[in-house]
Amino acid sequence: xxxxxxxxxxxxxxxxxxxxxxxxxxxxxxxxxxxxxxxxxxxxxxxxxxxxxxxxxxxxxxxxxxxxxxxxxxxxxxxxxxxxxxxxxxxxxxxxxxxxxxxxxxxxxxxxxxxxxxxxxxxxxxxxxxxxxxxxxxxxxxxxxxxxxxxxxxxxxxxxxxxxxxxxxxxxxxxxxxx
Amino acid sequence: xxxxxxxxxxxxxxxxxxxxxxxxxxxxxxxxxxxxxxxxxxxxxxxxxxxxxxxxxxxxxxxxxxxxxxxxxxxxxxxxxxxxxxxxxxxxxxxxxxxxxxxxxxxxxxxxxxxxxxxxxxxxxxxxxxxxxxxxxxxxxxxxxxxxxxxxxxxxxxxxxxxxxxxxxxxxxxxxxxxxxxxxxxxxx
Numbered sequence: 001x002x003x004x005x006x007x008x009x010x011x012x013x014x015x016x017x018x019x020x021x022x023x024x025x026x027x028x029x030x031x032x033x034x035x036x037x038x039x040x041x042x043x044x045x046x047x048x049x050x051x052x053x054x055x056x057x058x059x060x061x062x063x064x065x066x067x068x069x070x071x072x073x074x075x076x077x078x079x080x081x082x083x084x085x086x087x088x089x090x091x092x093x094x095x096x097x098x099x100x101x102x103x104x105x106x107x108x109x110x111x112x113x114x115x116x117x118x119x120x121x122x123x124x125x126x127x128x129x130x131x132x133x134x135x136x137x138x139x140x141x142x143x144x145x146x147x148x149x150x151x152x153x154x155x156x157x158x159x160x161x162x163x164x165x166x167x168x169x170x171x172x173x174x175x176x177x178x179x
Numbered sequence: 180x181x182x183x184x185x186x187x188x189x190x191x192x193x194x195x196x197x198x199x200x201x202x203x204x205x206x207x208x209x210x211x212x213x214x215x216x217x218x219x220x221x222x223x224x225x226x227x228x229x230x231x232x233x234x235x236x237x238x239x240x241x242x243x244x245x246x247x248x249x250x251x252x253x254x255x256x257x258x259x260x261x262x263x264x265x266x267x268x269x270x271x272x273x274x275x276x277x278x279x280x281x282x283x284x285x286x287x288x289x290x291x292x293x294x295x296x297x298x299x300x301x302x303x304x305x306x307x308x309x310x311x312x313x314x315x316x317x318x319x320x321x322x323x324x325x326x327x328x329x330x331x332x333x334x335x336x337x338x339x340x341x342x343x344x345x346x347x348x349x350x351x352x353x354x355x356x357x358x359x360x361x362x363x364x365x366x367x368x
Binding site: 006013019021053059061064065066069104113118120123161 | 196272341345
């Protein structure tokens with residue numbers, strides 16, 4: 001009786017541990033740091049990547065299809081000083097865009113995938129020097145402006161479709177501009 | 180000593196169970212959850228039919244889609260044979276991705292690779308090792324498959340083909356949707 005109780009408890013603990021570690025792994029293992037852009041991470045979606053299963057799991061367990069093979073999906077949840085992104089603060093994003101067929105910059109709730117608000121290549125104003133500047137703020141701002149529609153912590157997603165392969169992909173800097 | 184050994188034994192058992200659960204969950208749970216979401220997102224649409232997803236559903240289903248895009252969907256089932264997707268697309272940037280029901284991308288195409296805005300893609304199920312051994316491979320299929328366009332194989336019978344077209348101006352949406360609505364997805368007769 002005692003032994004079967006211990007066995008049941010052991011198996012239950014093992015199952016719980018397995019599920020918890022798998023769910024945690026979906027949120028982090030498939031991400032890789034981006035060299036040159038310290039706070040950005042990229043989901044590893046190349047077929048040859050050994051962590052592909054976790055990256056796919058991240059999207060699929062949220063009920064979403066992974067991005068197409070030709071797209072690169074970047075994510076961050078902190079500003080340039082390493083503080084978490086918050087919807088009640090204002091941020092200025094700046095980047096010299098790498099040529100690509102299309103890009104989308106979106107704001108989602110922390111840990112979430114579905115973008116709530118976004119700006120895309122088709123509507124953004126880009127300077128003649130190729131520099132894109134976007135303000136994320138609940139208050140109106142001139143130029144490119146994204147209103148975070150959720151409160152609390154938030155994630156930034158930058159999806160680039162078919163970037164020019166010969167160039168290093170530049171990712172936006174994120175500077176806090178008050179709360 | 181005996182109690183220590185007993186405790187180590189149970190710890191090893193727990194770790195082994197955790198490992199087995201972890202691997203099983205990673206391999207099977209995402210596909211299961213996604214298949215459920217896919218059924219919900221495409222509810223009301225028959226297999227082997229083409230439709231344009233409404234804006235709310237397209238962002239739920241496709242991680243790279245935003246509300247500023249048009250998404251055409253072919254939900255296919257290859258149990259009864261080859262399915263053909265006849266696509267009619269605008270002369271702008273678009274991508275076509277074919278996924279199996281468990282969410283694996285098995286085929287990808289874009290406007291530059293296609294070189295045309297109207298084309299046909301045939302979808303069939305990957306031959307099993309046994310079928311290939313029995314000589315029921317691609318060569319024997321050739322007369323049955325009308326290769327006017329492209330051909331994609333998927334390891335699972337069911338899946339989804341997704342056409343994604345980003346739009347730069349909301350005013351263009353009706354025009355683009357009208358073009359894409361000319362696409363169809365059906366069992367090859």
